[in-house]
Amino acid sequence: MPTRSTDSNRAPLMAVAVVHHHFPPSHNPSLKPSPLIRRRRLLSFPHSSSHRPHPQSPILNLMAGRTSAALQSLVEEVSATISSGAPPIPALAGLGGALFLRNRSGDCLAVVKPFNAGETGVREAAAYLLDHAAFAGVPPTALIQISHPPTNLLASIQRFVPHEFDAGDLGPSRFSVASVHRIGILDIRLLNTDRHAGNLLVQKQSVDKNRTFDGAELATELVPIDHGLCLPELLEDPYFEWLHWPQAAVPFSGEEIQYVSKIDPFKDAELLRAELPSIREPAIRILILCTIFLKKAVDFGLCLSEIGGMMTREFCRMEEGESFLESLCTKAEESIGAESELGEEDDVKEYQELCEKPLDLNCHGAGVERSKMISFKDKNEEQWMLFLERFEQILTEVFEVMKKVEVKLKPGSPCNI
Known part of the structure; x- marks a missing residue:
């Protein structure tokens, strides 16, 4: 669990409540949270005076998505990042307003894609939900609402996958057959x-050169994203x-x-x-x-x-x-x-x-x-x-x-x- 920094330049930490809701956000009544998701509160950081979140702390609502251990871990890490005061960073142009969340170490943690109608975001979550046993390797994805009055942000959130390239940067000959x-x-x-x-994100792996189409000693595994x-x-x-x-x-x-x-x-x-x-x-x-x-x-x-x-x-x-x-x-x-x-x-x-x-x-x-x-x-x-x-x-x-x-x-x- 992260500890408080003694660096006076850091933003003060805030407790963040992670709430699994049973009701839809008011501005998007068509997006109903899963009835299978249990309601519970998690404090990302201990509070010296109380175990309840501060009234002004951001509330992270998990609106929909498979409640797997990987997803729960992502949500807890995101709540910690939000509580640290780390600002989201806009992604490169052409990514539909996507934001990157970085943890206190500066590592990219998640990709957040705000949306209004919920069409593409819901399908992002559906791809993860239907990728049974992570067979295709869809990164953990869910729908969240971050409430910090007067602002409410509805978005899909996906675990960031460190990668070397995307498939457009390489010829397909080195991609593994299984991937x-x-x-x-x-x-x-x-x-x-x-x-x-x-x-299709590309991750390099050392393999037997006989497994690749061109005899290379490095093969690449592909990670599928963007299922909107x-x-x-x-x-x-x-x-x-x-x-x-x-x-x-x-x-x-x-x-x-x-x-x-x-x-x-x-x-x-x-x-x-x-x-x-x-x-x-x-x-x-x-x-x-x-x-x-x-x-x-x-x-x-x-x-x-x-x-x-x-x-x-x-x-x-x-x-x-x-x-x-x-x-x-x-x-x-x-x-x-x-x-x-x-x-x-x-x-x-x-x-x-x-x-x-x-x-x-x-x-x-x-x-x-x-x-x-x-x-x-x-x-x-x-x-x-x-x-x-x-x-x-x-x-x-x-x-x-x-x-x-x-x-x-x-x-x-x-x-x-």
């Missing part, structure tokens, strides 16, 4: 529309920086296959509803759909680049066509209420028709307009479950036909089906 795979699995589940090189544009409410076109990296074409390891097999999309949905109730149902249904697609594709034996390519739209002559995943959803929607039994020849024909748009190199089809993007907002629960049942059925049939005709996918390109 790329684990981040890719998370991006697919969350339909990340903004996985660019700048939000994941979990869209429409079936949007994702952006996966790793799609054409050589690691994405390497088959999944046994550990990765086992991890994916244990993911339960419906439990994940319940987790989001309980911990982050401001995330709306259409976004949660996107999570369920993409997780089911991932699990089926991994079980079929596809690699990361193949799966990502099937989710990504094709551009031809400045027009954007449907992705393979969107085509599957359209086919599932059309098949509901129109049951028919098909023979094997018809199966192949149906499959070829399903793949016609991704294969249409002449771009006869119209582009995808935002107003026509697939949404599950208007489905009631019965309709939604029927759609998922039909989607899984068609997806299974498609994969079976792919086996029969020995379809080979070019990494990152569904047009090669």
Whole structure:
């Protein structure tokens, strides 16, 4: 625990109360704290006269996020930093008003991103919440409110990760296969529309040179940050920086296959509803759909680049066509209420028709307009479950036909089906 400094130039320390609330901040009623978070007060520093916080001390409210040991440690360190009087430091331009918090030793402790509506901040917390067992390495993230009347700051807070570069500063050849795979699995589940090189932090590690693509003695582990544009409410076109990296074409390891097999999309949905109730149902249904697609594709034996390519739209002559995943959803929607039994020849024909748009190199089809993007907002629960049942059925049939005709996918390109 930090001690009081004898340096007269230092700001006096203040006690900070860390409160886990059950009520939303008044200026953002849509952002409701998790009912699973227990209410408790923690004093960052002992007070000689009382164990209660001073009436004028800042109050740090943990509004939402997984109450893990790592997160609790972060919150306590942040409260200590605030109590020391250390001012936040604005981040570089282009980071959306992000602030760095440094501890009394001058080390960067956390990144704080103030927000109003709560959309991106909530999704930052969701990515950490859904990164089970820190498989992809999302840094501890939560939503907080710092109250120091008359000021109330609502923000997402994330543990700062010391790093050498971001992925844009290096070629991908030195990135470890496991690191790329684990981040890719998370991006697919969350339909990340903004996985660019700048939000993949690079940490160097000494490894056997045989493990890298170019024989280097240093490999790099990637740390994923900036998840504010994941979990869209429409079936949007994702952006996966790793799609054409050589690691994405390497088959999944046994550990990765086992991890994916244990993911339960419906439990994940319940987790989001309980911990982050401001995330709306259409976004949660996107999570369920993409997780089911991932699990089926991994079980079929596809690699990361193949799966990502099937989710990504094709551009031809400045027009954007449907992705393979969107085509599957359209086919599932059309098949509901129109049951028919098909023979094997018809199966192949149906499959070829399903793949016609991704294969249409002449771009006869119209582009995808935002107003026509697939949404599950208007489905009631019965309709939604029927759609998922039909989607899984068609997806299974498609994969079976792919086996029969020995379809080979070019990494990152569904047009090669």
